[in-house]
Amino acid sequence: KRGNIYLSGAGPSAWHEEYPVAKGKRQSPVDINTNKTKFDPKLAADPLTIRFSDSCCQSIVNTGISFQVTSNGAGCELSGGPLDSTYQFAQFHAHWGAYLKTTGSEHTVDGVSYPAELHLVHWNTKYDDFKDAVDKPDGLAVIAVFFKRGKEHPGFGKIQDLFSKIPAKGAKVNIDFEFNPGLLMPPDSENYWTYLGSLTTPPLYESVTWIVMKEPLEVSVEQIAILRTLLWETPNGVSQMYNNFRPPVPLRDRVIRASFG
Ligand SMILES: NS(=O)(=O)c1ccc(C(=O)NCc2cccc(F)c2F)cc1
Ligand SMILES: [Zn+2]
Numbered sequence: 001k002r003g004n005i006y007l008s009g010a011g012p013s014a015w016h017e018e019y020p021v022a023k024g025k026r027q028s029p030v031d032i033n034t035n036k037t038k039f040d041p042k043l044a045a046d047p048l049t050i051r052f053s054d055s056c057c058q059s060i061v062n063t064g065i066s067f068q069v070t071s072n073g074a075g076c077e078l079s080g081g082p083l084d085s086t087y088q089f090a091q092f093h094a095h096w097g098a099y100l101k102t103t104g105s106e107h108t109v110d111g112v113s114y115p116a117e118l119h120l121v122h123w124n125t126k127y128d129d130f131k132d133a134v135d136k137p138d139g140l141a142v143i144a145v146f147f148k149r150g151k152e153h154p155g156f157g158k159i160q161d162l163f164s165k166i167p168a169k170g171a172k173v174n175i176d177f178e179f180n181p182g183l184l185m186p187p188d189s190e191n192y193w194t195y196l197g198s199l200t201t202p203p204l205y206e207s208v209t210w211i212v213m214k215e216p217l218e219v220s221v222e223q224i225a226i227l228r229t230l231l232w233e234t235p236n237g238v239s240q241m242y243n244n245f246r247p248p249v250p251l252r253d254r255v256i257r258a259s260f261g
Contacts (some may be wrong), residue, residue: 058175061172062171118217139205
């Protein structure tokens with residue numbers, strides 16, 4: 001189909017036609033209403049262990065709906081907190097909005113959006129590989145980090161320098177420098193919210209334990225703008241990539257837990 005999942009047809013509000021799970025019980029993203037989150041001392045008692053390495057990022061690809069930095073996961077593992085097993089890092093990508101707009105993130109906090117949101121995707125090593133894990137209820141764990149406008153983030157800038165090399169869907173280049181995804185974690189990564197949700201793009205599998213960092217990461221306004229220099233297919237041909245986010249969906253019968261009081 002011409003265009004992409006956000007721009008073809010009615011976009012996210014029509015996804016349920018092809019993917020009925022879009023109206024399911026544990027869909028993502030959601031609004032995090034901080035009056036209804038529940039502090040869980042167990043999360044504080046068993047801290048989240050996030051390990052990244054300098055050599056884990058192999059390449060960057062234009063997926064047609066975002067950039068994606070792909071990893072073989074070596075030395076990059078996630079455990080503790082809400083997780084009952086070890087999850088291995090697979091990739092990170094982001095979602096963002098349009099110029100001069102305040103929307104862009106997928107999760108919102110008390111109804112407020114951030115200009116962009118980073119997702120660090122991990123798969124449960126009790127399964128053989130990512131593809132085996134991707135549709136299991138405990139298959140994936142995704143760390144979400146909000147971007148806010150502020151000082152420049154030179155580390156993320158090194159990744160953005162590669163965008164010009166992946167101008168079209170399917171374009172891929174190797175990353176021939178060391179990049180530790182740990183650089184993209186906010187200074188305080190102890191405070192997070194967690195809930196059971198889904199992939200935020202089709203096939204929308206309900207397989208994700210979400211770990212949403214409370215503290216945003218600062219990047220410059222120019223860096224937010226550079227996200228939109230990536231290109232994607234639209235019904236009118238190739239153009240700048242933006243608004244590649246799914247708006248929040250109903251929380252249904254879920255409580256979002258906080259690792260902090
Ligand atoms: N935005 S997010 O963090 O929730 C998210 C993370 C990963 C994927 C993904 O891997 N999709 C492609 C993909 C690849 C293999 C098998 C799949 F089922 C599949 F969806 C989609 C959304
Ligand atoms: Zn995502």
